[in-house]
Structures are given as C-alpha cells and as structure tokens.
Amino acid sequence: MEQPAPPNPAAQSATITDDATERMKKCGTDGASGKDSEAAKQTRASTFQDMVTFLKSPTGERFIVLEMFILTAMTLLLFLLYQKELKKRADFQVGLEMIRTFVVGIDSTYKDKDDFQILAAAQNLSEEVRHLALKNDQLQKEIDIISKNVDDGWVLFPTAYYWFSHGVQSWMNSQKVCEKEGAKLISIETAAEQHFVVNEVKIRRKLFWIGLFKDNKAKWKWLSGTIPRAHFWKWGEPNKAAKYDCGVLAFNCRGSCWAALNCEQTIQYICKKVPNDAWL
Incomplete structure (x- = not known):
C-alpha cells in the first residue's frame, strides 16, 4: 500500500502568497469604490446646496414667480380652451337637434335614426333643394325669354x-x-x-x-x-x-x-x- 506524498512547503508558501495578494487587491478596489461613492454624495449635496442658495437669492425668487405665472397662464388657457370646446359641442348639439326636427318633419321614418343617419338624410335633402333651385333658375330664364318674345310679337306653340x-x-x-x-x-x-x-x-x-x-x-x-x-x-x-x-x-x-x-x-x-x- 502506497503512502501519501508529504506536503510541499514551497507550494504551500506560493498559495498563501497568492491569497494575500488577492485580498490586498480586493481591499484596494473596495476602498476606491467607497471613495468614489463618497465623492458623488458630496457632489450631489453641493449641487442641492447651490440650488437652494440660488432659489433664496433675488434672481431665484424672480425665477419662481415667473414659473408660477407661466403655470397659472397655461392653466387658464387650458380652462378657456376647454370652455370653448364645450360651447362648440353645445352649439353643435343645438344645430343637430334643429336638423333632426327638420328631417323628421319631412319624413317621420327618421324619428328613431342616429345622428349620422340624420346628417346623411339632411345632406341628401340639401342636394335635392340645390337641384330644384337650379331647375327653378332655368325655368325662370325660360319664362323671361318667353315673356320677352311674346312681348315682341312672337307667337308660342307649343x-x-x-x-x-x-x-x-x-x-x-x-x-x-x-x-x-x-x-x-x-x-x-x-x-x-x-x-x-x-x-x-x-x-x-x-x-x-x-x-x-x-x-x-x-x-x-x-x-x-x-x-x-x-x-x-x-x-x-x-x-x-x-x-x-x-x-x-x-x-x-x-x-x-x-x-x-x-x-x-x-x-x-x-x-x-x-x-x-x-x-x-
């Protein structure tokens, strides 16, 4: 039966040396990180302090007043635009109700139709009215021609x-x-x-x-x-x-x-x- 080899003193020494080196490197890195973190905290604190100092100054106070004025003006503008939009919608609804009354008065089958169908029907009626108006203009011109010719002694047949x-x-x-x-x-x-x-x-x-x-x-x-x-x-x-x-x-x-x-x-x-x- 073979006996285990005795430990090598040189190898053990090398391993101990390497572990110590790694611990030193790690400690150095952690130390640097801690210093960087501390520096960042100091920078942020300094920036915040500078901001507080600026806001307490006359220029900073004017800046705050200006910001508040702009915010108030934008709020008022949005409110006015909202009110205007509400008025437009109210006017549109009134107009739509008038159109509905007109269309239903002509054709009662549209009584239960939705707004889009009412608007479509109103557009069709508008086109018919425009066509009739054009026909009326043409007829009026023909009547004027007939009247003029008859007055001049022409006889109409037929x-x-x-x-x-x-x-x-x-x-x-x-x-x-x-x-x-x-x-x-x-x-x-x-x-x-x-x-x-x-x-x-x-x-x-x-x-x-x-x-x-x-x-x-x-x-x-x-x-x-x-x-x-x-x-x-x-x-x-x-x-x-x-x-x-x-x-x-x-x-x-x-x-x-x-x-x-x-x-x-x-x-x-x-x-x-x-x-x-x-x-x-």
Whole structure:
C-alpha cells in the first residue's frame, strides 16, 4: 500500500502568497469604490446646496414667480380652451337637434335614426333643394325669354316661337332676317304644327315664305337639309315652272296649303325659333 506524498512547503508558501495578494487587491478596489461613492454624495449635496442658495437669492425668487405665472397662464388657457370646446359641442348639439326636427318633419321614418343617419338624410335633402333651385333658375330664364318674345310679337306653340312678318322680302332675304333674330324660316314637321300655322296665315290672308326649297337635284328639302316627313302640298303643287324653287304657305286652302313660288318674289315670311336653338 502506497503512502501519501508529504506536503510541499514551497507550494504551500506560493498559495498563501497568492491569497494575500488577492485580498490586498480586493481591499484596494473596495476602498476606491467607497471613495468614489463618497465623492458623488458630496457632489450631489453641493449641487442641492447651490440650488437652494440660488432659489433664496433675488434672481431665484424672480425665477419662481415667473414659473408660477407661466403655470397659472397655461392653466387658464387650458380652462378657456376647454370652455370653448364645450360651447362648440353645445352649439353643435343645438344645430343637430334643429336638423333632426327638420328631417323628421319631412319624413317621420327618421324619428328613431342616429345622428349620422340624420346628417346623411339632411345632406341628401340639401342636394335635392340645390337641384330644384337650379331647375327653378332655368325655368325662370325660360319664362323671361318667353315673356320677352311674346312681348315682341312672337307667337308660342307649343315649345317654339313663330314670327309672322309684316314686311315683305325675297325668300333668300327672308332667311337672312330670320337669322338676325336667332331663328330660321319655318320648317313644318307635324300635322298639329301645320294646322296651327295655317290658321294663323288664314287670319292674316297673305302668302308667307316657309323654309322649304328645291335643291339642284329637284328634291324639296328644309333648310336643315332634311326631307319633309309629311307633305301638305295644295292640289297641283309643287308648280314646276322655272325658278319656282321656294315654298310658300297659302291662305286660300283647307289643310294642305304648300305651294311653289319664284324665290325672287317679295312676300311676307314666317320665322321660327326655340329656346335651346334645337330646330325641328
């Protein structure tokens, strides 16, 4: 059986030396930390003392008064803003109640609707009112136009104006006079219009130029270039004599009163216009 080796005196001495060194280092570090902590405490105490000294000085007192004034002013401002916001909300609520009363008065189904639905309904009603106002303005303008034209001697039927002239012109000059009035020599497209114009002509017992002419292909057309959809020629018309290329409305007839006449002859004429310049 082997015997344990005897302890080495040199190794034991080295270990003791190392432990002592570590304890010395640790003590040195702790001492330095303690000194640093003490220095920090002294610095904070000095700073606090300086602050107290400053606040006790005249300058510090003025600083405190200024801070208190700023704080008071900001508090007052916030209070005023809060009161203003409350007033806005109160005014908004009053306005909303008025809108609700108006909307419910028009349509009772909105009685139990929430505020957003009431506002949406009010906006829709506002758009409808604006549209109606625009339509009313347009109608008023048309009424003004009608009144002016009627006062100037134009006859209304049913959506167009007719001018039965007093003076006489050739067919071409008649057209020029009508154009100066924003009109054209009359075109007749329906039996109702034909009946109306014939009655007016019979009252006046004169021949009147209408906007009917014969083109270079011997086809009868209106000034718009369209071929008549209905014909109201007198018996034996249109006259095929030379230069009888323009249409007139006779008075010594029943319903069919169109006739052909020399375009250079001077007779009375009928102008026609509508408010939107859309010629029939």
